Amino acid sequence: MTTGTDVRENVHQHVEAWKGEEGNLIMILHAIQNQYGYVPREVAMVLSELLGVKLARIYEVITFYHYFKLHPPGKHNVSVCLGTACYLKGAAALLTEVKNRLGVEEGQTTADRKYHLDVVRCIGCCGMSPAMVVDGKTHGKVKTSDLGGILDVGEEKESL
Amino acid sequence: MRKVSVADLDAAAAKNGTPEAGGWIRVGCDTGGIAAGAGRVYQVLKEEVEKAGLSVRVLRVGALGFSFADPLVEIQVEGMPRILYGQVTEEVARRIVPEHVLGKKLLDGHVVATRQRGQTFNGKTTHVLVKDTSSRTVEKEDLVCSSFVEKLRGAGLDGGVQVVRALDMGIYDRGVVLQALPSAVTYTHVLTQDLTRIKQRTLVDGQVIEDLLWKEKDPQVRIVLRNCGVIDPESLEDCLCHRGYQALKKVLFESTPEKVIDELKTSGLRGRGGAGFPTWLKWKLTRENQADQRYVICNADEGDPGAFMDRSVLESDPHAVLEGIIIAGYAMGASKGYFYIRAEYPLAIERVQKAIDEAREAGLLGNHILGSDFSFEAKVRLGAGAFVCGEETALIASIEGKRGSPSPRPPYPSVRGLWGKPTAINNVETLANVSAILDRGGAWYAQYGTEKSKGTKVFAVTGKVKNAQLVEVPMGVSLREIVFEICGGVLNDRDIKAVQTGGPSGGVIPEDHLDTPVSYESLQELGSIMGSGGMLVMDQNDCMVDVAKFYLKFCVDESCGKCAPCRIGGYQMLQLLDKISRGRGGDEDVFQMRRICQGMQKASLCALGQTAPNPVLSTLRYFEPEYRAYIEGGPSYARKMTKMLAGNSEVVEGGVTL
Numbered sequence: 135m136t137t138g139t140d141v142r143e144n145v146h147q148h149v150e151a152w153k154g155e156e157g158n159l160i161m162i163l164h165a166i167q168n169q170y171g172y173v174p175r176e177v178a179m180v181l182s183e184l185l186g187v188k189l190a191r192i193y194e195v196i197t198f199y200h201y202f203k204l205h206p207p208g209k210h211n212v213s214v215c216l217g218t219a220c221y222l223k224g225a226a227a228l229l230t231e232v233k234n235r236l237g238v239e240e241g242q243t244t245a246d247r248k249y250h251l252d253v254v255r256c257i258g259c260c261g262m263s264p265a266m267v268v269d270g271k272t273h274g275k276v277k278t279s280d281l282g283g284i285l286d287v288g289e290e291k292e293s294l
Numbered sequence: 295m296r297k298v299s300v301a302d303l304d305a306a307a308a309k310n311g312t313p314e315a316g317g318w319i320r321v322g323c324d325t326g327g328i329a330a331g332a333g334r335v336y337q338v339l340k341e342e343v344e345k346a347g348l349s350v351r352v353l354r355v356g357a358l359g360f361s362f363a364d365p366l367v368e369i370q371v372e373g374m375p376r377i378l379y380g381q382v383t384e385e386v387a388r389r390i391v392p393e394h395v396l397g398k399k400l401l402d403g404h405v406v407a408t409r410q411r412g413q414t415f416n417g418k419t420t421h422v423l424v425k426d427t428s429s430r431t432v433e434k435e436d437l438v439c440s441s442f443v444e445k446l447r448g449a450g451l452d453g454g455v456q457v458v459r460a461l462d463m464g465i466y467d468r469g470v471v472l473q474a475l476p477s478a479v480t481y482t483h484v485l486t487q488d489l490t491r492i493k494q495r496t497l498v499d500g501q502v503i504e505d506l507l508w509k510e511k512d513p514q515v516r517i518v519l520r521n522c523g524v525i526d527p528e529s530l531e532d533c534l535c536h537r538g539y540q541a542l543k544k545v546l547f548e549s550t551p552e553k554v555i556d557e558l559k560t561s562g563l564r565g566r567g568g569a570g571f572p573t574w575l576k577w578k579l580t581r582e583n584q585a586d587q588r589y590v591i592c593n594a595d596e597g598d599p600g601a602f603m604d605r606s607v608l609e610s611d612p613h614a615v616l617e618g619i620i621i622a623g624y625a626m627g628a629s630k631g632y633f634y635i636r637a638e639y640p641l642a643i644e645r646v647q648k649a650i651d652e653a654r655e656a657g658l659l660g661n662h663i664l665g666s667d668f669s670f671e672a673k674v675r676l677g678a679g680a681f682v683c684g685e686e687t688a689l690i691a692s693i694e695g696k697r698g699s700p701s702p703r704p705p706y707p708s709v710r711g712l713w714g715k716p717t718a719i720n721n722v723e724t725l726a727n728v729s730a731i732l733d734r735g736g737a738w739y740a741q742y743g744t745e746k747s748k749g750t751k752v753f754a755v756t757g758k759v760k761n762a763q764l765v766e767v768p769m770g771v772s773l774r775e776i777v778f779e780i781c782g783g784v785l786n787d788r789d790i791k792a793v794q795t796g797g798p799s800g801g802v803i804p805e806d807h808l809d810t811p812v813s814y815e816s817l818q819e820l821g822s823i824m825g826s827g828g829m830l831v832m833d834q835n836d837c838m839v840d841v842a843k844f845y846l847k848f849c850v851d852e853s854c855g856k857c858a859p860c861r862i863g864g865y866q867m868l869q870l871l872d873k874i875s876r877g878r879g880g881d882e883d884v885f886q887m888r889r890i891c892q893g894m895q896k897a898s899l900c901a902l903g904q905t906a907p908n909p910v911l912s913t914l915r916y917f918e919p920e921y922r923a924y925i926e927g928g929p930s931y932a933r934k935m936t937k938m939l940a941g942n943s944e945v946v947e948g949g950v951t952l
Contacts, residue, residue: 218599255681256891257325259602
């Protein structure tokens with residue numbers, strides 16, 4: 135966990151980068167999430183101070199937008215697309231299988247913190263439905279039988 | 295890149311494309327292509343070209359549109375006709391330089407044939423593509439096709455003409471189809487007995503056989519997609535050679551804001567985000583409001599699940615949209631513009647930012663554009679996973695750093711928008727049209743389309759369709775033509791049940807209405823909407839109650855919660871629909887749902903709540919028997935349906951029929 139001064143410095147850097155730019159709150163939050171993987175409470179508090187925006191307002195925003203996470207994510211991010219094209223091609227069954235294999239519901243992280251499962255509504259790869267993204271890599275035309283290989287990629291990376 | 299002058303613009307445009315002396319290889323690198331492996335294919339092709347010491351230019355382009363055949367590679371080299379290959383894996387890519395570029399031989403089974411069909415011969419035929427397009431299972435197709443290929447080869451054509459199987463002809467259900475290259479003369483319903491005369495008259499004598507000739511023109515007109523899959527989206531140079539910023543030049547030096555708005559009025563362009571509001575009017579209203587600052591926003595929050603038109607345009611031709619937004623700024627007196635792009639589109643964000651940086655460096659953005667009096671600045675702002683932020687006022691709130699909740703209108707954004715100033719918000723596709731219109735004229739644009747819906751529309755056709763792809767057609771083309779003639783019909787040759795348009799705000803259109811010409815009015819009459827362009831094909835295995843529930847759940851998840859009709863109505867209606875889909879609903883529940891629908895339509899604060907009832911109402915309108923089946927069948931029927939729907943993925947995987 136980063137120390138108090140680290141947090142302050144990091145947030146300060148982001149705020150400085152976006153200083154003078156109107157409409158910057160969401161952009162700063164994106165930068166923070168890119169760095170930490172989520173928006174930690176300590177960071178939100180420092181941000182509130184540095185921006186002069188009430189903490190409640192910051193939380194209004196982070197809790198509203200699906201993209202921002204309030205809890206640390208897993209080592210590997212698994213996103214199953216539930217857009218209409220993917221849905222029609224059986225994404226719901228795919229999601230159920232992924233949930234079974236990982237043992238979590240959507241929006242949850244596995245107990246060993248290895249995997250975080252999310253549902254996303256359309257990443258725009260409808261030509262290859264059903265689609266899912268693991269650690270930023272998109273897999274298309276996914277069958278339930280492919281899941282072993284797709285999810286194990288994360289495991290292999292770890293042991294290397 | 296140094297600052298560009300008007301003379302530079304004209305010199306580049308005069309090149310009329312980028313003539314590459316040694317030829318070119320274009321690899322489709324949009325998100326869909328990259329997900330299918332195009333990144334690696336690009337690397338491999340670069341390696342191979344270098345290894346062979348060739349001066350062929352290998353470049354990354356955007357979306358070529360044929361998503362069903364990703365990864366796509368298009369090649370133009372000396373001694374060979376221009377060819378598009380699909381399903382190019384790394385192994386296939388390795389064969390391209392030795393076999394196609396050097397060996398002058400087409401790769402069997404990978405060609406996606408050109409849709410521009412020749413009517414006469416302009417030179418000797420060098421290659422023939424064959425495909426059996428009849429509706430039949432895959433195994434049989436291979437057999438019949440192979441025998442044709444063998445027969446043609448056996449008919450003593452070796453050495454002269456190469457015959458290969460095509461991956462896709464763009465013509466469906468017309469028996470065996472042959473296309474002779476380079477003239478692209480295409481024959482359909484070819485029978486074994488035709489082979490002798492084809493060999494003699496066409497291949498030897500170079501004459502067209504009238505009774506076999508395919509005379510239909512490709513219905514697609516690519517205006518928005520004009521440069522997609524053609525240019526390198528990360529090269530301003532490429533863009534300029536394809537008439538990039540010509541429209542802006544004309545607007546700045548040969549026109550006035552009023553004239554620009556007039557030109558748009560002539561074109562008849564209506565908002566392509568779904569509402570279809572006349573673009574010229576929106577700009578006029580924004581312009582008429584006096585203020586010290588006005589804003590233009592490009593709405594790139596393409597949230598409809600199943601739609602990827604805007605993503606494709608931003609990843610493939612970002613300058614067309616940037617040019618559009620600058621012109622918009624000029625026309626309405628706005629000096630600042632924002633691209634509001636959803637966070638789920640990282641490649642689009644990257645390419646748009648790059649385009650902005652390049653344009654600024656070249657003096658096409660920023661102070662005194664092209665040395666004129668007009669200054670305009672554009673920035674990128676991200677969404678964060680909220681569908682409702684596609685709504686104007688919610689989008690504005692989002693940029694302002696607030697929760698994306700809509701506000702009551704009036705006042706409309708043209709009066710009081712971003713930071714209280716007059717603001718115009720336009721969709722990506724609308725802006726891409728703007729730059730084309732101001733280059734070629736409003737009257738040119740208005741020749742396409744119907745009386746009230748001018749121009750073209752881009753559709754992303756997906757779902758249970760054979761060839762999912764991006765289609766751009768003039769308004770007025772029928773749904774049937776789009777699904778069957780352009781996209782090949784229903785997957786596994788099943789019977790079509792309905793076509794869904796407009797995403798979560800739209801409705802289903804059943805089979806007997808598929809001949810309806812596409813336009814804002816006609817789709818509305820049928821109980822749907824044009825929407826942003828997502829078009830889902832549904833077959834007999836898709837349950838309409840389930841589809842309605844899917845869309846309603848989406849709306850409930852995405853509801854901002856501000857107004858009661860949507861927050862409470864949506865949720866309650868979902869409970870009822872869920873009850874029905876579990877076989878525990880009754881007539882009184884359907885009645886109650888209809889009442890909630892009415893309430894939401896009349897009293898919701900924004901279009902999300904107002905249109906959330908559409909899928910429910912539309913499925914009730916055309917498929918009420920499916921609801922009845924659940925009501926009368928009870929829980930046992932519901933269990934059976936759930937099992938069938940879960941099996942949908944197996945159905946697609948193994949080709950098993952239920």
